[in-house]
Amino acid sequence: MRRGVMILALAAALAWAGTAGACPFCGEGGKTLTQWGNDAPLIVFGKLTNANEANDTTDLVIEAADGIIKDDKIREKKTTLTLSRYVDLSMLDDKDRFVIFLDSYNGKLDAFKGVQAKKGSKLPEYLRGALKIKDKTPAERLRYFFDYLDSSELTVSVDAYWEFANADYRDFEPLAKKLRQDKDRDKVLQKVRAWLKDPETPALRLGLYASILGHVGTEKDADILKAILDDAERRQGSGIDGMLAAYVILKPKDGWKYLQDALRNTKEDFLFRYNALKAVRFLHDYRTEIKKADLYDAACILLAQDDVADLAIEDLRKWECWDKADKVLALRDTSLYKVPIIRRAILRYCIQCKDSKAAADRHRKAAEAHVAKCSKDDPAGVDQAKELLQLEQDVKAKNPDTTKR
Numbered sequence: 552m553r554r555g556v557m558i559l560a561l562a563a564a565l566a567w568a569g570t571a572g573a574c575p576f577c578g579e580g581g582k583t584l585t586q587w588g589n590d591a592p593l594i595v596f597g598k599l600t601n602a603n604e605a606n607d608t609t610d611l612v613i614e615a616a617d618g619i620i621k622d623d624k625i626r627e628k629k630t631t632l633t634l635s636r637y638v639d640l641s642m643l644d645d646k647d648r649f650v651i652f653l654d655s656y657n658g659k660l661d662a663f664k665g666v667q668a669k670k671g672s673k674l675p676e677y678l679r680g681a682l683k684i685k686d687k688t689p690a691e692r693l694r695y696f697f698d699y700l701d702s703s704e705l706t707v708s709v710d711a712y713w714e715f716a717n718a719d720y721r722d723f724e725p726l727a728k729k730l731r732q733d734k735d736r737d738k739v740l741q742k743v744r745a746w747l748k749d750p751e752t753p754a755l756r757l758g759l760y761a762s763i764l765g766h767v768g769t770e771k772d773a774d775i776l777k778a779i780l781d782d783a784e785r786r787q788g789s790g791i792d793g794m795l796a797a798y799v800i801l802k803p804k805d806g807w808k809y810l811q812d813a814l815r816n817t818k819e820d821f822l823f824r825y826n827a828l829k830a831v832r833f834l835h836d837y838r839t840e841i842k843k844a845d846l847y848d849a850a851c852i853l854l855a856q857d858d859v860a861d862l863a864i865e866d867l868r869k870w871e872c873w874d875k876a877d878k879v880l881a882l883r884d885t886s887l888y889k890v891p892i893i894r895r896a897i898l899r900y901c902i903q904c905k906d907s908k909a910a911a912d913r914h915r916k917a918a919e920a921h922v923a924k925c926s927k928d929d930p931a932g933v934d935q936a937k938e939l940l941q942l943e944q945d946v947k948a949k950n951p952d953t954t955k956r
Contacts, residue, residue: 765797
């Protein structure tokens with residue numbers, strides 16, 4: 552388990568400073584209906600009928616005016632459209648309806664995406680509203696999607712969640728401010744509290760909901776997050792980092808102690824402690840509740856743990872925290888130095904430390920001596936480490952607007 556996760560985590564860590572921003576506490580998103588809508592000149596909602604397998608066609612009947620979600624001249628004002636695609640209608644019932652995204656190709660309507668729904672679905676209304684606000688500020692758009700996170704229609708709920716998952720934290724901050732000033736703030740908080748307390752809430756959403764609570768709620772709301780974190784069953788999977796970070800935001804003293812204890816607790820599995828490290832990263836990159844020096848010390852807690860020490864070293868390197876060189880190099884005298892991935896992380900740290908003008912002279916010299924020894928013992932390994940670091944710098948240079956702040 553650790554090996555597979557470790558490889559993915561290392562790859563993510565090496566690319567961390569050059570990746571595009573996204574919700575730090577959400578699961579993976581996807582292409583949203585708004586994005587699909589931007590690609591479609593015509594979007595309609597209706598019933599499929601008259602499927603003709605021989606001609607490879609199916610008709611779509613637009614049953615009402617609100618069935619036209621996005622109009623275009625290619626519709627030619629028709630309310631029955633012949634799609635250049637055969638659909639087996641035997642699998643459908645009389646209540647089945649579809650949102651169809653269309654373009655025109657060689658004079659024929661090309662249905663390039665279809666989303667199944669039911670008669671009376673709120674999906675057309677949701678999508679029409681989403682397209683209407685597509686050019687609004689991120690905060691305004693996310694405020695719209697917030698109201699659909701608990702939609703009874705899975706397609707709508709998932710799409711609204713993906714809008715958050717794809718959003719940068721720098722877009723989330725203005726939303727949080729907007730929600731704090733919202734006339735319906737109490738209703739918003741009631742919703743979020745209920746979602747978090749509900750054991751049926753999907754684990755991958757807990758991080759987002761906790762983050763909203765952390766940014767909009769009150770100090771008392773920290774108890775809700777602590778209750779989930781103390782529950783061995785509910786704290787499994789994703790979202791732990793969001794809950795830990797939100798706990799610190801709401802109640803800095805208690806939350807920070809809890810986060811440090813989570814880092815120290817080697818009885819917990821790797822994922823729990825890794826999520827605690829991710830919470831430290833978030834606090835370092837975006838928040839001011841905890842001093843930078845304390846965050847560096849927190850990362851150093853993990854240096855004694857063989858399954859996560861390499862990730863902590865990578866973070867110290869990216870943060871250019873060269874005053875921890877003694878702690879990093881001290882690992883050479885422990886059994887952890889036998890772990891290849893830890894040795895490589897120490898080497899990368901030292902390669903950058905020895906060339907940094909910000910590093911103290913003694914740290915720079917110690918790092919230089921380590922690199923020199925590695926160059927003698929394993930020159931190919933040193934070359935590979937330098938190539939990897941150069942690749943990281945190249946990614947940074949090509950994506951200056953996506954680097955961590």
